[in-house]
Amino acid sequence: MGDVLFERLCIIGPGLIGGSIARMARARGDVARHIVTTAKSQASRDRVRELGFADTVAETLAEAVQGADCVVLCVPVGVYAKVMEEIGPHLAPGCILTDAGSTKSSVVRDVRPHLGPGVRFVPAHPMAGTEHSGPDAGFPELFQGRYCIITPLEDTDPGALGKVRAMWERAGSMIETMDPATHDKVVAMVSHLPHLIAFTICSTADDLAEETREAVLKFAASGFRDFTRIAASDIDMWRDIFLNNREALLEMLARFSEDAHALGRAVRYGQAEFIEDRLARGRKIRRGLIERKQA
Amino acid sequence: MGDVLFERLCIIGPGLIGGSIARMARARGDVARHIVTTAKSQASRDRVRELGFADTVAETLAEAVQGADCVVLCVPVGVYAKVMEEIGPHLAPGCILTDAGSTKSSVVRDVRPHLGPGVRFVPAHPMAGTEHSGPDAGFPELFQGRYCIITPLEDTDPGALGKVRAMWERAGSMIETMDPATHDKVVAMVSHLPHLIAFTICSTADDLAEETREAVLKFAASGFRDFTRIAASDIDMWRDIFLNNREALLEMLARFSEDAHALGRAVRYGQAEFIEDRLARGRKIRRGLIERKQA
Ligand SMILES: NC(=O)c1ccc[n+]([C@@H]2O[C@H](COP(=O)([O-])OP(=O)(O)OC[C@H]3O[C@@H](n4cnc5c(N)ncnc54)[C@H](OP(=O)(O)O)[C@@H]3O)[C@@H](O)[C@H]2O)c1
Numbered sequence: 239m240g241d242v243l244f245e246r247l248c249i250i251g252p253g254l255i256g257g258s259i260a261r262m263a264r265a266r267g268d269v270a271r272h273i274v275t276t277a278k279s280q281a282s283r284d285r286v287r288e289l290g291f292a293d294t295v296a297e298t299l300a301e302a303v304q305g306a307d308c309v310v311l312c313v314p315v316g317v318y319a320k321v322m323e324e325i326g327p328h329l330a331p332g333c334i335l336t337d338a339g340s341t342k343s344s345v346v347r348d349v350r351p352h353l354g355p356g357v358r359f360v361p362a363h364p365m366a367g368t369e370h371s372g373p374d375a376g377f378p379e380l381f382q383g384r385y386c387i388i389t390p391l392e393d394t395d396p397g398a399l400g401k402v403r404a405m406w407e408r409a410g411s412m413i414e415t416m417d418p419a420t421h422d423k424v425v426a427m428v429s430h431l432p433h434l435i436a437f438t439i440c441s442t443a444d445d446l447a448e449e450t451r452e453a454v455l456k457f458a459a460s461g462f463r464d465f466t467r468i469a470a471s472d473i474d475m476w477r478d479i480f481l482n483n484r485e486a487l488l489e490m491l492a493r494f495s496e497d498a499h500a501l502g503r504a505v506r507y508g509q510a511e512f513i514e515d516r517l518a519r520g521r522k523i524r525r526g527l528i529e530r531k532q533a
Numbered sequence: 534m535g536d537v538l539f540e541r542l543c544i545i546g547p548g549l550i551g552g553s554i555a556r557m558a559r560a561r562g563d564v565a566r567h568i569v570t571t572a573k574s575q576a577s578r579d580r581v582r583e584l585g586f587a588d589t590v591a592e593t594l595a596e597a598v599q600g601a602d603c604v605v606l607c608v609p610v611g612v613y614a615k616v617m618e619e620i621g622p623h624l625a626p627g628c629i630l631t632d633a634g635s636t637k638s639s640v641v642r643d644v645r646p647h648l649g650p651g652v653r654f655v656p657a658h659p660m661a662g663t664e665h666s667g668p669d670a671g672f673p674e675l676f677q678g679r680y681c682i683i684t685p686l687e688d689t690d691p692g693a694l695g696k697v698r699a700m701w702e703r704a705g706s707m708i709e710t711m712d713p714a715t716h717d718k719v720v721a722m723v724s725h726l727p728h729l730i731a732f733t734i735c736s737t738a739d740d741l742a743e744e745t746r747e748a749v750l751k752f753a754a755s756g757f758r759d760f761t762r763i764a765a766s767d768i769d770m771w772r773d774i775f776l777n778n779r780e781a782l783l784e785m786l787a788r789f790s791e792d793a794h795a796l797g798r799a800v801r802y803g804q805a806e807f808i809e810d811r812l813a814r815g816r817k818i819r820r821g822l823i824e825r826k827q828a
Pocket residue numbers: 250251252253254255256276277278279280282283312313314315317320321338339340341363364365366367368369370371372373375472475479
């Protein structure tokens with residue numbers, strides 16, 4: 239067991255991600271001596287008290303961050319500006335501020351104006367999750383064997399970066415660093431576009447005549463089902479992600495749409511070779527994943 | 534064990550589906566007394582001889598169907614017309630002709646002109662499969678607990694329909710009947726459109742700048758991966774399916790595209806309520822699947 243990383247670790251938003259960080263820190267013992275948290279609703283705060291994965295459950299944001307040497311934002315990215323407005327004035331000089339938000343350019347945009355002197359900001363995004371949310375959803379192993387992308391800024395303090403990196407390593411994650419814009423493009427392609435497609439195909443099916451819709455649900459096992467699995471995710475979180483990664487998401491959607499239309503056009507005009515080429519590329523990418531053991 | 538259904542069952546195309554039917558018939562003993570098959574290539578015919586899941590491996594199509602009281606087409610739907618041209622003249626009066634093709638209107642279109650007098654045609658589609666193909670891919674349990682859709686025509690002989698139904702019931706499947714056009718719409722939505730999307734998103738990723746593409750493969754676990762799983766499937770089969778279910782597939786693609794664009798537009802203009810509505814519908818459909826135990 240290495241040195242304990244933080245004296246007082248404050249987790250804003252003890253849901254799936256925040257609750258998993260707290261449980262992981264509890265289970266290890268070498269991440270923080272004291273864990274503080276607060277949630278938006280009384281119900282969640284009470285539930286966290288029952289579950290007992292934090293030492294202190296604060297009633298307000300200001301109270302929660304008081305005296306913390308590390309604060310982790312684990313709230314939907316759409317409320318970052320509002321939360322920062324409230325906690326900004328209460329962050330101690332030297333405090334590390336980091337986060338788990340699924341978008342990074344918007345996070346930098348919303349956090350930066352509220353950073354007091356000496357507060358050390360390290361944006362991060364653990365690439366781990368489930369379709370569940372809330373205080374009961376977390377578990378200490380969530381981040382094991384998963385990537386965590388850190389997107390340091392030009393002026394990010396190396397000491398703070400090192401500590402955030404150490405926290406994720408202790409959580410069992412592999413660390414990658416990149417700039418916020420690259421992060422946003424990559425996650426738009428690997429995660430946000432697939433979710434947009436999954437939500438869309440569900441609503442397309444929902445609009446079908448009743449009889450066809452019933453049949454679709456019945457025979458879903460033939461492929462449709464795999465597409466809906468990720469469509470069970472939290473609405474607030476995904477609305478916020480879509481709205482806060484707008485540019486990268488719309489770019490990837492435009493590329494995908496062009497490609498889908500090109501394939502549709504080839505089907506219409508019976509262009510077998512074009513179709514075969516696209517199918518072959520699908521298999522190639524799939525093989526790439528299998529070789530990288532990501533399949 | 535009921536009466537043996539067929540004296541001489543001929544399976545054209547002992548790949549994943551045909552090889553699974555043969556293995557299932559072998560394992561049960563009450564489906565056929567004698568199993569004949571033939572494949573396109575010498576390599577596959579030799580391999581089936583080695584594997585031994587048929588009693589006779591014929592060298593030609595004409596030879597294979599000789600004296601069969603049931604013939605099952607298990608070849609890609611694009612070669613049905615060609616195969617029927619060759620076997621049509623050799624089908625005995627009274628023989629049952631059925632199939633496993635993934636499209637049904639095109640199958641009826643391609644098979645009907647070649648039906649000799651007294652040949653009893655029962656189009657069918659087992660809703661089971663894997664992404665593997667060829668003589669080694671099949672296994673006797675493939676159809677257990679899966680649906681098999683039969684699309685009888687107005688003049689389909691009830692006796693022949695009963696026997697084909699019995700064969701699939703013995704394979705462990707649940708039978709549904711519908712007309713070919715309805716079948717084609719339903720499978721376009723549950724299977725063909727998801728496959729088209731999966732192949733497309735892979736080629737969209739493949740076109741990204743090298744650095745971004747590498748990152749996509751690395752972080753695929755965040756959603757992309759689930760979309761590529763079905764993109765490993767056989768190229769010949771899927772080219773044929775797309776080309777032979779053109780109308781229904783293009784209709785479903787058009788509906789999906791409109792919906793994807795509407796959601797993209799809402800993202801562009803920050804229409805939170807519209808987005809929430811779509812996300813809520815995704816969850817609703819997903820819940821529908823869970824309730825039907827299809828998730
Ligand atoms: N889920 C994933 O797969 C995943 C993966 C990687 C990153 N992320 C990111 O991680 C963050 C959290 O996601 P999650 O899945 O853990 O969500 P979650 O389970 O819904 O938890 C969100 C937490 O934030 C709290 N919260 C919301 N608004 C707040 C406010 N205005 N003030 C204080 N607390 C507030 C909630 O409190 P109440 O319970 O009282 O509402 C809840 O504790 C998001 O930014 C998300 O993009 C998620």
